[in-house]
Amino acid sequence: MGIKKYIYKLGVKVQRPRLFEEYAFLKRTEKWSIEQLKALQLNKLRHQLRTAYDQTVYYKNLFDRMHMLPEEIDCLDKLSLLPIINKRFVINHLDEMTNIHAGKSYYAETSGSTGEALCLDRNEKWDTSARAAQLRGYSWYGVNPWEKNGYFWGYSNHFAKTCKVRLMDGLMNRFRLFSYQEEEIIAFANKLCKAVYIEGYASMIYEVAKVINRLKLGPYHLKMVKGTSEQIYDYYQDEVQKAFGQKMISEYGSMETGLIAYECTYGRQHIIMENVIVEEIKGEAVITNLNSFSVPLIRYQLGDGIVLDRSSHCPCGMQHTCIGEISGRVGKLIYGKEDSYPGLTLYYIFKNYTRTYGHMWNYQAVQTVPGKLTINLEQEIDEENKHRILEECRRYFHDDIEVAICSKALKRDYTKKFCDFISDLH
Template sequence: MIYKLIFKLGQHLRNPSMEECSLFLKKSESWSLEALEDYQLKKLKEILRFAYAYSPFYRNYFEVQNFSISQIKKIDDIRKVPIVTKRLLLDNTLEIQATYKFKKLFKASTSGSTGEGLEFSRNEEADSFNRAAIFRGYSWYRVYPWDRNAYLWGFNFSLLEKGKTKCLDFLQNRFRIFSYEEKSFAHFVQKLRSAKYFHGYSSMLFQTAKLINERGLVLPKSLKMIKGTSEKIFDSYQEEVKKAFGLKIISEYGATESGIIAFECPEGNMHLNMEGVIVEEVDNEIIVTNLQMKSFPVIRYALGDYIQLAPRDEVCSCGRKHRILKEVIGRIGQNVYGIEGVYPSLYFYYIFKNIAKNSDLLLNYQVVQVRKGELEFRIEQSINEEEIRILRKEIEKYFEKNIRYKVLVGVNLIATKHKFKSFLSNMDS
């Protein structure tokens, strides 16, 4: 197959280490939890020694924090390593970058949820390992990276960018939607009939499914995987997506600076990429250590999400022993400003989780704050007065009388730079 040959050639030229990484990851996939943790301990010591030797920031940081690598005897000793905050990472990017002369480096960048850009160099071995970890997840669904695929990742490009994107998409056997206009959308849906997997922003996957269902378009159930990333996957998305495609959206979780963290298996559990990262839950926050990236060491990094890990002894029925990430709850650090006082935006997660659990009311929502003490709850579905009453009761339980708010139903949710966020606020800017 031509696309497999193109992929293999591209892999050989760009990521020569990936074949070896893939073979290792398929082997380690069947390891026991103890074997995985032994490997993590070995790689942790290795990355700590490397960071101390070649990263000016870590050498100084470890010394100032009175941390010595000799303190690491078992995997739990990682807690003795000082935490690196996002602020430290952003302010010390150049000093974190290793001085070691790598054979091959790639530029990596992210705008980040706060809008503050991060740019660093990723060594080829780490890049290859990260890609191999993602493709291992694909293999759980009998999907290959060179299979025909649809991609939803924004479409507002200039003519030149659009041409470049189409060329790259062709080489990767990939196509995407550039407009939801009826004729263009129908052409996209026609192409979907030949696709093996469909991936991108979860809100765009949902909107595509919704339009397919509204327009009565029928698709053969040929897709093997629908993968959402970079955004929250609402429970309410799944019904629409299953109706359109016969599959649910599965989740991939990671970040540019940390690499792939977890991938959902066919049994519905998100397995940690234990060979690539160590994940800790500290006061409900994720602390992540990348075990493979030496060019820009990311060690005990407070990524900025609230998470929930499953107990260590919880095992998935798929047979994989990699620990399970129960849930990515939401972003840390976004404040809601009441008439008096400040509240965490995490409240919104609990408000809508509670009404889903107690009243079986699954809602696509977005909360907007433009002024202090005022909120706008935007609900995509059209809900009745009793359901609005249930929502109001839950809102007032968390904010009491310290917030003036209105509930808008049957409205479109707002995307910024093509990406959906469940809470929008300009109060901290």
């Protein structure tokens, strides 16, 4: 056994002793029929609802107000009888929703990219099952977690925290960027010759790929390039494929819901049905985590736009329901002089443009004043294409919003998630 594999397995034994047991279960179920998977979901849901009723103030009061017992939800369709909750609701009712008898737990905190951070304790099965689902996804690409890998994630400039991160990265056989200066990217790229995979913020992977291609440092031949925590835009893929020898695949989830879906080698995003139930409600993702006992998250509105895909059988052999499209964060509004519009309107404006004209633009929109919107592009744009984008904007905004398009004006903050719409309005 190699030293890195030994260190990894020792760490698992100490920190997450049931990880490989959970992983083995998920490998057995990955070829289950859809009927078997739904039966498993129902059994786990009934157990979760009974535990939530017995151990939390909120769910005890909820069922009592509804004059129901948890056992009356005896099929998956009846889950819709329960109310939808969101991050703000959980923050406000965390004490009532917490099960203090859930056993060993791990502290977790959301990034706060939506403007509010949620801090909670995830019970052992909640945490471990999400990590096991990630390992199953790795296995589809022939990747082991102890193999050398590059990491694109947040970091602290505080000296002590930086030292701790470097130590942990060394133990995990990974390396990361602590600066996005060109010389740092070159040093990072030199380590890719011995790497097996890279993972992290999708926008950061894309930016590094561009530098590698511009400086002709690659191509590298990785087994897996995994983007997470952000939307993966179509225009990322050409640069990523050229730099790393693989397209970027998607791992979709969040801190609070755990891993929701993982992209298989045929490009379809399979829901981890053993761990979560995913509903598409008015185009938004509503998640029930079947292992969240310390803070039961039942019908949790994640804030992402999705489209479920139950249309066909995947060539990979899995029958798990797929997510056909993730259109990004919903909730923020673009304000006109008279009306307001969903922030996702921008996604559809540029999607329609690409379908019509074939070209993909790297963009970020900024609003500081109602009725005005600035779209910053990464590339240079000529007047003809600027006119085409403005026409597409008028299809949605009419004359309610004045749109300005700026060439070569897109600036990225590499310490944060990338957002295609930034608003100072509330």
